[in-house]
Amino acid sequence: MDVPFTYGRIAARPDFVDREAERARLVANFGAAVNTTIISPRRWGKSSLVAAAAQDATAAMKNLRVAQIDVFGARTEAEFYAQLATGVLKATGSRWQEWADALRQFLAALRPKIAISPEPMQEFSFELDWDEASRSPGEILDLAERIATAKDLRLVVCIDEFQSIAEYPETLAFQRLLRSHWQQHQHVSYCLYGSKRHMLTDIFTNPAMPFYRFGDIMMLEKIPNAAWADFIVARFADTGKRISLADAGYLAALVENHSYYVQQLAQQVWFRATPEANRTIVDDALAALVDQLSLLFVALAESLTARQVRLLRAVIAGEPELSSQATLKRYDLGTSANVTRMKESLANREVIDVSGKAIAILDPVFVHWLRRG
Secondary structure, three states, X not given: OOOOOOOOOOOOOOXXXXXXXXXXXXXXXXXXXXXXXXXXXXOOOHHHHHHHHHHHHHHHOOOEEEEEEEOOOOOOHHHHHHHHHHHHHHHHOOOHHHHHHHHHHHOHHHOOEEEEOOOOOOOEEEEOOHHHHHHOOHHHHOHHHHHHHHOOOEEEEEEEOHHHHHHOOOHHHHHHHHHHHHOOOOOEEEEEEOOOHXXXXXXXXXXXXXXXXXXXXXXXXXXXXXXXXXXXXXXXXHOOOEOOHHHHHHHHHHOOOOHHHHHHHHHHHHHHOOOEOOHHHHHHHHHHHHHHHHHHHHHHHHOOOHHHHHHHHHHHOOOOOOXXXXXXXXXXXXXXXXXXXXXXXXXXXXXXXXXXXXXXEOOHHHHHHXXXX
16 A cells, blocks of 8 residues: 655655645746745645646646756856756757757767667756857857747746855855846746755845846745645545544644644545544654654753754744843853854754744754754
8 A cells, every 4th residue: 555645855745735825826837937935944845836826837737847946065156057958958859969069069069978778768967068168158058048049938946955056166156147147048947945944045035146036926825724634534535534623623733734844744644544543643742752852852962062952942942032131040041142142053054034023943753853952
């Protein structure tokens, strides 16, 4: 029997949950060639949303192609260019001859190297002569536009982990270069997203940054508890098992409707249901999940200062004013300036999310682990 819950990989139908409005908005942007930025904390389902929208858009628009590229492993500009070119070539051609023809037509001056796999999927690797590419980066940055124009296509280039470019040497110059080319494209639009919310927010909402007002910004919210409850009940029923709507909602609420963890916890509850799940089983599954991840949480806690851990405990306790004298004294947090520095450090590490005066710990299972201590 197939396990009915998906986490740690792209959620395809029927595993994709809700996000109807967001998906429709993204499909509309793809069709209208509107650049889009998606911002949310990690593991909230951005990649699955983009994949679902790409599937819908290409089904509705026959001349539309979507290139889906992950630049997490691209640590330099040269590697970024290679990933970009590879993704564009794959999206606009399906056979090695098309890839080779495109290289000869559009990138011959850069002396690219292409290696075709003998496997049926015809994967290929692509390398650039960096000395040549660094002298003419526009050849790569305009590749998508030139191919789309020549083939009468509309192309959407989706780049995951886009915030990685903020760590490149001379990143501002690189970002200015990207925007100067991409904003001129007529047949190509861009969907940019990643797993570090604070970095993406700075790249796209800071007036001093090159990508300020680059396009439509989608700030993802969590999937509502009611949608999760309906989904969990339905997936249990699809496999001949049962869970009540109330207990399904309780399950999702325990992990704060966090997409990744709802699917993971639901899977653990499903394994334990024989064939019906109840609240006791849900609680036992959560305890087992906390135990399973405890070594990761121990390593995280040990990487923090004692005061940072106490600050997290104050957040969990719901302290309304972390910088008040009473809170500073109760949790031994030092000064209000120290709290400000700790908040900034924890936000940069994606441990917490700060929105105005509201502070949230991003990993809900880590919260349960901290409460144990």
